[in-house]
Amino acid sequence: xxxxxxxxxxxxxxxxxxxxxxxxxxxxxxxxxxxxxxxxxxxxxxxxxxxxxxxxxxxxxxxxxxxxxxxxxxxxx
Amino acid sequence: xxxxxxxxxxxxxxxxxxxxxxxxxxxxxxxxxxxxxxxxxxxxxxxxxxxxxxxxxxxxxxxxxxxxxxxxxxxxxxxxxxxxxxxxxxxxxxxxxxxxxxxxxxxxxxxxxxxxxxxxxxxxxxxxxxxxxxxxxxxxxxxxxxxxxxxxxxxxxxxxxxxxxxxxxx
Numbered sequence: 001x002x003x004x005x006x007x008x009x010x011x012x013x014x015x016x017x018x019x020x021x022x023x024x025x026x027x028x029x030x031x032x033x034x035x036x037x038x039x040x041x042x043x044x045x046x047x048x049x050x051x052x053x054x055x056x057x058x059x060x061x062x063x064x065x066x067x068x069x070x071x072x073x074x075x076x077x
Numbered sequence: 078x079x080x081x082x083x084x085x086x087x088x089x090x091x092x093x094x095x096x097x098x099x100x101x102x103x104x105x106x107x108x109x110x111x112x113x114x115x116x117x118x119x120x121x122x123x124x125x126x127x128x129x130x131x132x133x134x135x136x137x138x139x140x141x142x143x144x145x146x147x148x149x150x151x152x153x154x155x156x157x158x159x160x161x162x163x164x165x166x167x168x169x170x171x172x173x174x175x176x177x178x179x180x181x182x183x184x185x186x187x188x189x190x191x192x193x194x195x196x197x198x199x200x201x202x203x204x205x206x207x208x209x210x211x212x213x214x215x216x217x218x219x220x221x222x223x224x225x226x227x228x229x230x231x232x233x234x235x236x237x238x239x240x241x242x243x244x245x246x247x
Contacts, residue, residue, distance in 0.1 A: 011101075011103070013103055013104050013105075013111075014103070014104065014105065014111075014116065015103060015105075016105065016116060016119075017127070017128030017129065017157065018156075018157065019128075019154075019155055019156040019157060020128070020132070020154070020155060021152065021153070021154035021155075022132075022152065022153055022154075023151065023152045024149070024150060024151055024152070047118075048118065049118075074116070076116070
């Protein structure tokens with residue numbers, strides 16, 4: 001499973017995890033090939049901090065959703 | 078929900094292990110000098126633990142409880158209230174706050190609180206477990222009885238059918 005490259009903006013140094021919600025649909029098993037689809041849904045300023053809303057969905061080789069999550073990060077401005 | 082010793086975690090060693098396990102080498106978790114700087118209005122003063130490390134600990138508490146009970150871990154939502162630093166020891170607890178039965182499952186909602194060694198709340202969350210409902214019997218075959226109605230005609234089943242089933246294994 002290729003990892004998000006270290007120079008991707010999603011991995012910018014100083015990013016703080018503010019909270020998340022993960023749902024697990026079906027089990028991932030040995031031998032499965034996992035694909036992550038991740039995107040930023042929103043950026044907003046709250047209490048003078050830059051928040052980003054993340055949407056992450058993991059698929060197996062059959063295109064089935066294994067798990068999905070919504071996350072919030074606080075980022076360097 | 079019973080808490081076990083394996084559910085409490087001391088942060089110092091865990092932070093380094095989690096960097097390698099997750100490939101997340103953000104300076105927040107590694108570089109004390111970097112962490113002397115300000116994050117907006119927040120100053121952490123030193124490295125802090127990955128949120129997902131805490132998340133993993135909570136997940137394990139839930140699965141340790143759920144799997145032996147025949148339940149599965151369906152959802153976990155968390156909010157981080159205070160940073161966790163090297164030297165801290167944290168322990169999650171879960172309290173079942175509601176249960177509901179539907180046709181397909183029994184659902185359990187769990188209130189999660191994580192506290193540090195000073196009994197300060199460092200995280201809160203909500204977990205969601207599901208106990209799948211097993212049918213009492215397994216249908217092996219369903220076939221129309223010849224001469225007793227139209228059988229598999231379009232629309233609702235009409236006539237006489239023969240149902241073969243066995244007891245479902247637990």
